[in-house]
Amino acid sequence: MNKETALVVFSGGQDSTTCLFWAKRHFKEVYALSFLYGQKHEKEVELAREIAREAEVHFDAMDVSFIGRLGHNSLTDTTMAMDEEKPAGSYPNTFVPGRNLFFLSIAAVYARERGIQHLVTGVSQTDFSGYPDCRDSFIKSLNVTLNLAMDEQFVIHTPLMWIDKAETWALADQLGVLELVRTKTLTCYNGIPGDGCGHCPACKLRREGLERYLEIKNEELGMKNGLRIP
Numbered sequence: 001m002n003k004e005t006a007l008v009v010f011s012g013g014q015d016s017t018t019c020l021f022w023a024k025r026h027f028k029e030v031y032a033l034s035f036l037y038g039q040k041h042e043k044e045v046e047l048a049r050e051i052a053r054e055a056e057v058h059f060d061a062m063d064v065s066f067i068g069r070l071g072h073n074s075l076t077d078t079t080m081a082m083d084e085e086k087p088a089g090s091y092p093n094t095f096v097p098g099r100n101l102f103f104l105s106i107a108a109v110y111a112r113e114r115g116i117q118h119l120v121t122g123v124s125q126t127d128f129s130g131y132p133d134c135r136d137s138f139i140k141s142l143n144v145t146l147n148l149a150m151d152e153q154f155v156i157h158t159p160l161m162w163i164d165k166a167e168t169w170a171l172a173d174q175l176g177v178l179e180l181v182r183t184k185t186l187t188c189y190n191g192i193p194g195d196g197c198g199h200c201p202a203c204k205l206r207r208e209g210l211e212r213y214l215e216i217k218n219e220e221l222g223m224k225n226g227l228r229i230p
């Protein structure tokens with residue numbers, strides 16, 4: 001397997017930033033590709049560019065704003081309030097139908113042009129909303145489709161697929177970028193970087209994961225130092 005170069009679908013959020021550094025650990029050369037899809041917080045692309053610069057990887061941004069015009073969702077429609085909870089029997093209005101399908105398909109064409117075989121995405125099946133295009137079955141199916149569509153041998157990597165937010169923080173820590181991810185990434189639905197607004201679903205999930213991880217880490221440190229935490 002060619003382990004030379006990988007392309008990361010990169011938003012500048014906690015998950016894709018962790019994936020960016022994961023890719024840096026596993027591949028010689030890394031490209032980060034961001035998408036402008038008409039999201040309310042376009043500064044997330046600027047933050048992504050800064051993180052990519054700090055990580056010393058190639059960076060590019062694609063305008064795919066047609067995605068925001070195709071359907072209604074609260075990430076692109078400024079007149080819509082974001083769902084704070086998942087409504088029973090449906091997806092929250094933060095779901096952008098087709099987003100990962102478009103992103104990964106465009107990323108694959110972009111990668112093919114540059115002779116890159118490996119694609120990395122931060123989707124996770126343990127994600128709270130259960131978006132269908134974050135599931136393992138979708139990614140595996142799309143991987144086959146992309147290979148058939150372009151007669152290529154792409155490999156889509158999903159380092160976060162089966163881990164939760166606490167384990168994602170643990171991975172960032174193992175990669176030596178916990179502080180960077182904590183302070184520089186933007187996950188918040190209200191567009192506030194770092195610890196964010198604190199009350200949107202993305203902030204809650206991120207904070208709960210961090211607290212859980214730090215608790216486990218402190219316990220382990222305590223045990224190593226012979227301290228028993230009651």
Ligand code: ZN
Pocket residue numbers: 187188189190191196197198199200201202203
């Ligand atoms: Zn928030």
